[in-house]
Amino acid sequence: MTSSTAAKKNFMTSGLVSNLEEVLLRRKKNDDESAEVASSTPADGAEFNSNEDSIKPVVLVTNGDGIESPGLTCLVEALVREGLYSVNVCAPQSDKSLSGHSVTLRETVSVSPAEINGATAYEASGTTVDCVSLGLSGALFSSTKPLLVISGINKGTSCGHHMLYSSVAAGAREALISGVPSISISLNWKKDESQESDFKDAVTVCLPLLNAALKDIEKGQFPEGLSFNIEVPSSPSTNKGFKLTKQSLWRSTPSWQAISSNRHPAAGRFMSNQQVLGMQLAQLSRDASAAGAARKLTTQRKNIEIVESVGVAGKSNSNNSSRYFRLEFQDKELEDLDDDLDIRALENGYVAVTPLSISPLVEMNIQSAALDWISRALPAEQ
Numbered sequence: 001m002t003s004s005t006a007a008k009k010n011f012m013t014s015g016l017v018s019n020l021e022e023v024l025l026r027r028k029k030n031d032d033e034s035a036e037v038a039s040s041t042p043a044d045g046a047e048f049n050s051n052e053d054s055i056k057p058v059v060l061v062t063n064g065d066g067i068e069s070p071g072l073t074c075l076v077e078a079l080v081r082e083g084l085y086s087v088n089v090c091a092p093q094s095d096k097s098l099s100g101h102s103v104t105l106r107e108t109v110s111v112s113p114a115e116i117n118g119a120t121a122y123e124a125s126g127t128t129v130d131c132v133s134l135g136l137s138g139a140l141f142s143s144t145k146p147l148l149v150i151s152g153i154n155k156g157t158s159c160g161h162h163m164l165y166s167s168v169a170a171g172a173r174e175a176l177i178s179g180v181p182s183i184s185i186s187l188n189w190k191k192d193e194s195q196e197s198d199f200k201d202a203v204t205v206c207l208p209l210l211n212a213a214l215k216d217i218e219k220g221q222f223p224e225g226l227s228f229n230i231e232v233p234s235s236p237s238t239n240k241g242f243k244l245t246k247q248s249l250w251r252s253t254p255s256w257q258a259i260s261s262n263r264h265p266a267a268g269r270f271m272s273n274q275q276v277l278g279m280q281l282a283q284l285s286r287d288a289s290a291a292g293a294a295r296k297l298t299t300q301r302k303n304i305e306i307v308e309s310v311g312v313a314g315k316s317n318s319n320n321s322s323r324y325f326r327l328e329f330q331d332k333e334l335e336d337l338d339d340d341l342d343i344r345a346l347e348n349g350y351v352a353v354t355p356l357s358i359s360p361l362v363e364m365n366i367q368s369a370a371l372d373w374i375s376r377a378l379p380a381e382q
Contacts, residue, residue: 056086057214060146060175062131064099064154064167067091067114067123071153071187074199078207079150080118085214086143089114089121090135092128092167097156101170102127111140128167132174147217149175150210152185152230153202159186159231159343159352160250169229169356176227176358181217183210183227188234188346201236205351209242212377221376223369225359231342231352243350244374246367248341252329259324 059079063072072091079087093112104126111134114121122140124131132149134140151171158166168184175182187194187202209230216222229247233239337344345352355370 056084057218058143058146059085059087059214060132060135060149061087061089062091062128062135062149062151062171064092064097064128064171066095067093069155070196071155071199073116074203075150075153076116076119078203082211084211087119088135088141088143088146089116089119090131090140091123092131093123093125096127096167098165099127099167100165101129101173103133104130109134128171129174132171136175136178136180146180148214149180149182150185151182153199154186155189157186157188157231157343157346158184158229159346160248162251163229163247172227172229173358181213181222181227183213183230185230185232187232187236190234194234198234198236202232205232205236205239206230209377216373216377223355223373225357226366226370227356229354229356231346233346233349233351238349239351240349241351242353242374242378243345244367244371245340245342245345245352245354247354247356248337248343250337250343252331255328255330256325257328259326
């Protein structure tokens, strides 16, 4: 099958990853030879080597699972090992999964250095979108604007309508809004089946595509106005190849589980200790304010001998009965889905690559532009 035929069928064969790695190795060999020629000039060569890190293209990495997640760690370590990029990291200090495109307003976001060998890394108290926005603002990193923002690797799929909930997809979307090319990556994590080593395999699968993207961005050959969402199957090392897909309408079914009132103390387990403490302090503050207002009213109106205490917002505490619910998502059967949709391709063992845009005006050209670039980045077998 010729490469053009394979492209028309919107299908990438299983050997493309290794093929692309060979291409990239040849490119790297040529780059190394060029570097040796440059180093033969003593003065200029010495100056070049001393500024080596400053001339490398910058990559900004974030995620939705938190700074300590294995998906982020494996991805950053692999990018550092490549030695081709200056790697900046700004990620949430805690799990922000399913926070969507939320940002932090009217609150201070704290930022602290994080230890990731070979990278300049920070953890932030805000959301994934906060991290990307801060990382691109110039207020955090002294380096130049990154060529590419990579968000991931997420623990769990972000297919279909889950892209609207997904914080890892939102991180890539925020970069695209800011005019920076971006790629989000998710691993189809299967409970009781997947293991942390799968993240390393997922990086191995995706790294050639990331390298190709950076090379083409530098040359101005990367599709403008597009972000790519990569979904890696649950067994990355045995994937069937890359497949260009479209975003489906699939989503898991939301299910709200009621927590009985007699389990009220246990309901606190579903909130963080900070949340519980904050609610308690807020309640104490409101009670103190109400008591203070009552004392002030007594002082101002000497003729009133008794001031009746009122509950918060005028409601009697005896009538205040709270109910507790917990949201869970249940898997939904894949019925009558086309093979070129993201979730179907993923479940069939392919690495699903879905082009996304923030402008509805270019929707008709998305697949064409994406297909052209994928065909160049992942050359078909001869």
